[in-house]
Amino acid sequence: MLRKNLSRRVSLIGTVVTSIGLVAGMASAQETPLTLDPAAFTTVNVTVDGKPLALRRYEVVYVGKPVAMAAEQPARRMGPGGSPSGAETQTLTDLLAYQKLAIFVPETATDSSAIILNVNNGGWFASELKPGIQDGGAYVSNSDTDKAGAALAAGYVYVDVGSRGRGIVAADASYPGKAPAAVVDTKAAIRYLRLNDAALPGSAERIVITGTSGGGGLSSVVAASGNSPDYYPFLAEIGAAGINADGTSSLNDDVFAVIAYCPITDLSHADMAYEWLYQGIRSADNTAGGWSAQAQAASAELAAAYPAYLAGLGLNLADGTPLTTETMKDAIADEVRREVERRIASGAPIPALGEDFTYTMHKGPETIEATAKNTWLAVENGEIKSLDLDAYLAFVTQTAALKTVPAFDRTANTGNQGIDGENSLFGAATLPYSNFSAFGWDHNEVAGDGSGKDDTGQDWATYTAAPDNALAIQTRLINPMNYLGTDAKAAPYWYVRHGMIDRDTSFAVELSLANAARMDADVQSVDFRLPWMTTHSGDYDVTEAYGWLAGVLATAGKP
Known part of the structure; x- marks a missing residue:
């Protein structure tokens, strides 16, 4: 995991671009000032735990050269199977909304208060600014789903940030959200807060970044890569605070803490980890899940590649045991066992073998109560008598069908049709997608799409070998595993939380992230769990998360 300085100009698939094609769409509005006027706020009145609280609300563009966006944008939220959900297009009412933030300062905030930085890039999609606090809103501090209430009750400054990501179109019809745009924008927002730290209550040395799914992945990358010069050229292009004319930096972009839910990360290797864990669970009649003969072969090839990758990370468990495919399943089982033991200790009932677990499914804004049969866990007299991991993994797939093969880099290979998966996050800004893993690239089946061995004449290893290869830089700069331990x-x-029945990425990816963070010399503590009967979701344990935050803030002392 040796870090290289990647701050050079690069080219991608024959198109000369600057910093991975982000120059496309870079025509900016008039350069925006980055100095915040403390008097330029509106007052927002809310109640917290039934008591009135006045907030100062600031809304600013946090970069000096915001990207010029098209007014009409495609649908960004995707439904089951990757199909668009809701309207096919939407009209932006604010063309700068992808590079704006809203700051809410409660009258109880002090100069040492934490700053909660919310990212909303589910699926690594772009997210326009979505303020999470509304005038007249009623918030509470003791709800497991009200993080705004918990933050305001504690006197924290609350910040919502918009950022680019996949699924957006610039005014020049390019795709300005390609990696690492979301990471770059979030770092630029952090730099804006640092630049203006003295103008507002709250400490920019106590920024806590939080997000779910792709937003959890984004939060993890930002938390892992603080102050890395790899990002400086990209930050310079958008006029981020603290980037000097000579390419150096006068500001930091590291953060104090991260609260990440089900982070979707390590995308270049996530398909391997997924098939390694679930290959034995897939069945030959799972045609709805893409289990054709071609998919079976792809699954086997991906699974076989994972052991070498995992071993190459050089990770250990807390007791010093090397984390390899020889020990990973036992490590997953241990995490599940710990969660069962917590459940037992809480006094909550656990169904007997053959009886049903109850869990909550999230379908957009709706929640549905569902059941699945206990085939894997036996508890007697408050003790675990048996826990069958393979049966547990099969149980997880009963709560949500496995993803198509490959799970992430599935566009243009293995018979998959259309642009699907995270592929639209990668490639030149002039192209709609690119494969981003060795398997996806080497098995690309669509001639003329500018991606893959079929078009370039080079396999993944050869194509990405050069230190200035743009696609390699893209995949590197959105992966926390490349920065932890550097x-x-x-x-x-x-x-870090990943639901006990969340099949959206491999449990192995999440355990690798948690252990890589624990091994980093900068990291003081890692609180990792697989919460009981929780699906792919976030912000469901707010009282626990913000209790944890209060504890680490107290441990750290004043900034």
């Missing part, structure tokens, strides 16, 4: 400044405190 001289980048990692967040000292990590709170």
Whole structure:
């Protein structure tokens, strides 16, 4: 995991671009000032735990050269199977909304208060600014789903940030959200807060970044890669605060803590980890899940590639045991066992073998109560008598069908049709997608799409070997595994949750992230769990998460 300085100009698939094609769509509005006027706020009145609280609300563009966006944008939220959900297009009412933030300062905030930085890039999609606090809103501090209430009750400054990501179109019809745009924008927002730290209550040395799914992945990358010069050229292109004319930086972009839910990360290797874990669960009649003969072969090839990758990370468990495919399943089973033991200790009932577990499914804004049969866990007299991991993994797939093969880099290979998966996050800004893993690239089946061995004449290893290869830089700069254990400044405190029945990525990816963070010299503590009967979701344990945050803030002392 040696870090290289990647701050050079690059080219991608024959198209000369600057910093992975982000120059496309870079025509900016008039350069925006980055100095915040403390008097330029509106007053927002809310109640917290039934008591009135006045907030100062600031809304600013956090970069000096915001990207010029098209007014009409395609649908960004995707439904089951990758199909668009809701309207096919939407009209932006604010063309700068992807590079704006809203700051809410409660009258109880002090100069040492934490700053909660919310990212909303589910699926690594772009997210326009979506303020999470509304005038007249009623918030509470003791709800497991009200993080705004918990933050305001504690006197924290609350910040919502918009950022680019996949699924957006610039005014020049290019795709300005390609990696690492979301990471770059979030770092630029952090730099804006640092630049203006003295103008507002709250401490920019106590920024806590939080997000779910792709937003959890984004939060993890930012938390792992603090102050890395790899991002400086990209930050310079958008006029981020603290980037000097000579390419150096006068500001930091590291964060104090991260609260990440089900982070979707390590995308270049996530397909391998997924098939390694679930290959034995897939069945030959699972045609709805893409289990054709071609998919079976792809699954086997991906699974076989994972052991070498995992071993190459050089990770250990807390007791010093090397984390390899020889020990990973036992490590997953241990995490499940710990969660069962917590459930037992809480006094909550656990169904007997053959009886049904109850869990909550999230379908957009709706929640549905569902059941699945206990085939894997036996508890007697408050003790675990048996826990069958393979049966547990099969149980997880009963709560949600496995993803198509490959799970992430599935566009243009293995018979998959259309642009699907995270492929639209990668490639030149002039192209709609690119494969981003060795398997996806080497098995690309669509001639003329500018991606793959079929078009370039080079396999993945050869194509990405050069240190200035743009696609390699893209995949590197959105992966926290490439920064943990290096001289980048990692967040000292990590709170990572991945649901006990979340099949959206492999449990192996999440355990690798947690252990890589724990092994980083900058990291003081990692709180990792697989919460009981929880699906792919976030912000469901707010009282626990913000209790944890209060504890680490107290441990750290005043900034």
